[in-house]
Amino acid sequence: MGELRAYAALAGGxxxxxxxxxxxxxxxxxxxxxxxxxxxxxxxxLFRATAQIGGFTLAEAILMxxxxxxxxxxxxxxxxxxDDLKRYVRTGQLDTMLTRPLPVLPQLVFTDLPLRxxxxxxxxxxxxxxxxxxxxxxxxxxxxxxAAVVPVGAALFFGAIFVLTASFAFWWVESGEIxxxxxxxxxxxxxYPITVYSNWFRDLFAYxxxxxxxxxxxxxxxxxxxxxxxxxxxxxxVSPLVALPAVAIATAVWRTGIRHYRSTGS
Amino acid sequence: xxxxxxxYATYRQAxxxxxxxxxxFGFLRCYVLLxxxxxxxxxxxxxxxxxxxxxxxxxxxxxxxxxxxxxWTELADRIRTGDIASDLLRPVPPVVSYLAADLGRxxxxxxxxxxxxxxxxxxxxxxxxxxxWQTFPLFVLSVGLAVLxxxxxxxxxxxxxxxxxxxxxPQMLWTLGSGVLAGLYFPLRLLPEWLTVTLWVATxxxxxxxxxxxxxxxxxxxxxxxxxxxxxxxxxVLLLWLASVVQRRAERKLVxxxx
Numbered sequence: 057m058g059e060l061r062a063y064a065a066l067a068g069g070x071x072x073x074x075x076x077x078x079x080x081x082x083x084x085x086x087x088x089x090x091x092x093x094x095x096x097x098x099x100x101x102l103f104r105a106t107a108q109i110g111g112f113t114l115a116e117a118i119l120m121x122x123x124x125x126x127x128x129x130x131x132x133x134x135x136x137x138x139d140d141l142k143r144y145v146r147t148g149q150l151d152t153m154l155t156r157p158l159p160v161l162p163q164l165v166f167t168d169l170p171l172r173x174x175x176x177x178x179x180x181x182x183x184x185x186x187x188x189x190x191x192x193x194x195x196x197x198x199x200x201x202x203a204a205v206v207p208v209g210a211a212l213f214f215g216a217i218f219v220l221t222a223s224f225a226f227w228w229v230e231s232g233e234i235x236x237x238x239x240x241x242x243x244x245x246x247x248y249p250i251t252v253y254s255n256w257f258r259d260l261f262a263y264x265x266x267x268x269x270x271x272x273x274x275x276x277x278x279x280x281x282x283x284x285x286x287x288x289x290x291x292x293x294v295s296p297l298v299a300l301p302a303v304a305i306a307t308a309v310w311r312t313g314i315r316h317y318r319s320t321g322s
Numbered sequence: 323x324x325x326x327x328x329x330y331a332t333y334r335q336a337x338x339x340x341x342x343x344x345x346x347f348g349f350l351r352c353y354v355l356l357x358x359x360x361x362x363x364x365x366x367x368x369x370x371x372x373x374x375x376x377x378x379x380x381x382x383x384x385x386x387x388x389x390x391x392x393x394w395t396e397l398a399d400r401i402r403t404g405d406i407a408s409d410l411l412r413p414v415p416p417v418v419s420y421l422a423a424d425l426g427r428x429x430x431x432x433x434x435x436x437x438x439x440x441x442x443x444x445x446x447x448x449x450x451x452x453x454x455w456q457t458f459p460l461f462v463l464s465v466g467l468a469v470l471x472x473x474x475x476x477x478x479x480x481x482x483x484x485x486x487x488x489x490x491x492p493q494m495l496w497t498l499g500s501g502v503l504a505g506l507y508f509p510l511r512l513l514p515e516w517l518t519v520t521l522w523v524a525t526x527x528x529x530x531x532x533x534x535x536x537x538x539x540x541x542x543x544x545x546x547x548x549x550x551x552x553x554x555x556x557x558x559v560l561l562l563w564l565a566s567v568v569q570r571r572a573e574r575k576l577v578x579x580x581x
Contacts, residue, residue, distance in 0.1 A: 083491025087498045094498065098507050102354065105368065105512055106361030109354070234339040237346035244350045252357035257349050 062158060066166040081172065089175040092125050095247060096183055110251035111284055115190050117249060119278065122183035123271040124246045127210020129180045133173045135215045138164050139235065142225035151319050160314060161219075181207075194280055202293055206274040209296025210246075213270050216302035217242055219310050226313030238265070246271040251284055266302060269295035326426025331434075340387060341438040348383040348439050352376055352447060355508070368511035373450035374539040378509055380443025382535050387435030388428050388465060389472040389530055391500045396420075397480035398489035410573065417566045421473055428469045450539050457540055460551060464534040467554040472530050474561025475500070481565070484572035505532030511541070522550070526557035 075081065099121050103114040112120075141164065144150040153163050188203060221235030242261070245253070250262045250272045262268030269291075276283055277292025330337075355375045359365050365372060386392075397420060400406045409416045443449055452458060479496045483489035501507060504527045510518050522528045533550050536542060542550070 079486055079491060081491065083495050087491070087494035090495075090498045094502050094507070098502070101508055101512050102358050102367075105363075106358050108361045110357045228335070231335075231339055233336075233343040237343040241343070241346045241350060244347070248354055248357075253349075253353045257353070 059158060062156075063162065063166045066163065070166070071171065084172040085175055088170075088172050089179050092129060092176050092179050092183075095125060096121055099247070110249040112249040112251070115187065116275070116279060116281075118183065119187040119191055120249060120271040120275045121247045122180065122185075122187040123206060123210060123275060124243055125180035126177075126184045126207045127180075127270065128214050128243045129173060129177045130207065130211035131214035131218060133170055133177060134211075135161075135165060135218045136173075137170060138218055138222040139239075140164070141222040142229060142231060145225045145317070146229050148319055150317065154317075161310065188278070191279055193278055198293060199278055202274060202277060202296075205296050206271075206278075209274075209299045210270045212299035213266065213302050214239070214242070216299065216306035219306040220302075223306075223309045223313040226316050242267050242270075266298045269298040323422040323426040323429075326423035327430045328426075329423075330427050330430040337434050341435055344383040344386060344435070344439045345442050348380050348443060349446075351383075351507070352379040352443070355379060356447075368509050369541060370509060370511070370539065371450075373448050374541065375509075376443060376447040377450045377539050378535050380439050380447070380449065381538055382506060382531060383439035383443075384436040385465065385468070385531060385534060386506070387431040389468045390424070390427060390431060391472050391476070391504060391530055392497055394424075394476050395480065395489070395493060397477065398483040398493065401480075401483040402487055402489075406576070410576075415566070415569070417477065417562070417569050420477065421470075421562075424473045425469065452538065452540060454540060454544060456544065457537065460547060461534055461538045464537045464551050464554060467551065467558045468530050468534050470558040471526050471554065471561055474558065474565050475526060475530070477565040478561070478568060481568050481572060484568075484576060500527060500530065503527035504530040505535065509535075522553065526554075526561055529554035529557050 096118070099117055100114070102109060103117070107113070109117060138161070141150075144153070144164075150160070153160050156163065184207065193199060217239055218235075221231075221238050224231040224235060242265070245261050245267050250258055250268050253261070258268075262272070273283070273287065273292040273295040275292075277289065277295075282289065283291070352375075355367070355378075356372060358367050359370075359372050359375055367375075370378060397406075397416075400409065406416075409419070412419065452461075475496070479492050480489060482492045486492070503510070503521060503525060510521060510528055510532050513521075529550075533554050537547050537551065540547075
């Protein structure tokens with residue numbers, strides 16, 4: 057109970073500090089939902105020029121985009137702020153967190169609880185819902201279950217990527233924007249059918265890093281389409297499981313990193 | 323200006339990290355646009371052929387760090403903390419001193435961050451090479467005007483902190499709007515024509531990225547290209563003038579924070 061109260065105090069402090077700059081908060085709320093709106097608008101703009109991208113129609117592509125948006129925002133809301141870890145490591149502020157009797161990861165999450173991203177989450181979920189409705193999905197029990205589990209799997213996967221890339225800072229303080237290439241880059245990757253990418257680039261992101269199983273393979277299973285790239289139909293149903301090894305690896309790296317941390321000495 | 327250059331030159335690792343990310347996004351955007359081209363009428367979406375599209379994406383990724391539309395919060399931070407007071411004591415107006423530092427930053431970006439993405443693009447994709455002699459000087463001029471325009475916009479966004487204290491909101495709106503309306507996510511010519519023309523004339527944003535790239539890939543006739551660059555110049559002058567007006571107004575009402 058005491059721990060919960062401590063987290064509530066951290067979140068409450070953040071809440072009050074945001075409300076003291078109302079105009080800025082409103083603008084933040086707006087631009088946050090705007091970011092996801094733009095991702096979806098971009099897909100519509102691209103489809104103005106062509107009927108199919110990578111062999112998929114607009115409705116099918118929007119299913120992947122919506123799924124990605126929903127899962128990504130869910131992850132971004134909960135652990136996205138961990139991006140700031142490099143600032144905490146560089147300035148030595150992480151020491152303050154280590155001296156408190158609470159685990160560091162939840163502290164980082166609650167000191168900057170991004171309520172401004174709520175609107176965005178709603179938008180992502182809506183796009184996913186609409187995409188499921190406009191595509192002619194042949195609903196079976198397995199597909200209903202899959203449709204419910206996939207956003208959670210995507211969120212866990214993106215969450216793991218956030219933690220992993222932020223952990224770079226324990227070894228390389230100046231890692232700067234490298235993490236963005238995998239978090240936001242990964243999001244852009246899974247927003248489109250992976251058939252648009254080719255060669256080693258697709259192999260690397262889709263299969264080695266696992267991004268192909270976040271939205272593309274589950275979307276194929278939901279749509280009942282065979283994979284033009286040759287994976288069997290059941291691959292889509294088991295693909296949310298890819299989140300499990302990702303979370304395990306991220307947890308292990310995070311723990312090693314925390315133990316490796318030696319402060320700035322100031 | 324040199325201090326601006328040296329300051330960015332200190333962070334060599336951040337330079338490498340930034341280039342890496344630009345390159346990843348170059349691959350992502352290039353593949354998607356090429357897939358659009360594969361299905362478009364005559365394989366020319368928005369009037370660009372495949373080579374022009376690839377050039378657009380990769381040179382665009384290189385230019386991002388030159389025009390530097392994102393990530394400058396220094397002025398807003400100094401206003402919030404009250405450090406701005408020491409800038410006002412200097413004999414040089416803040417707009418001029420910040421502009422000089424920004425030109426140094428842009429020069430550093432040109433020498434370090436521009437070439438990486440362009441070379442990677444050249445290695446993996448067919449890029450277009452210019453046919454007209456005037457394209458190259460016009461491109462250099464256009465990039466220079468983009469740097470000035472970008473600085474003007476960012477100064478104005480940061481200056482909202484004089485009135486709001488916390489400029490995070492306007493900054494996020496700027497990051498959001500500038501990326502898409504400068505033509506980073508997709509070439510603006512993919513939009514309906516009336517919208518493209520409106521954006522070009524009514525906002526400075528296409529001048530921050532789209533205009534230099536269109537000049538380089540020779541999307542338009544020479545006369546139209548010169549016209550677009552002239553439009554960029556008008557916007558750059560207007561923005562710098564606005565920045566200095568806003569700064570003077572702010573100085574009159576400024577209450578310095580802190581003790």
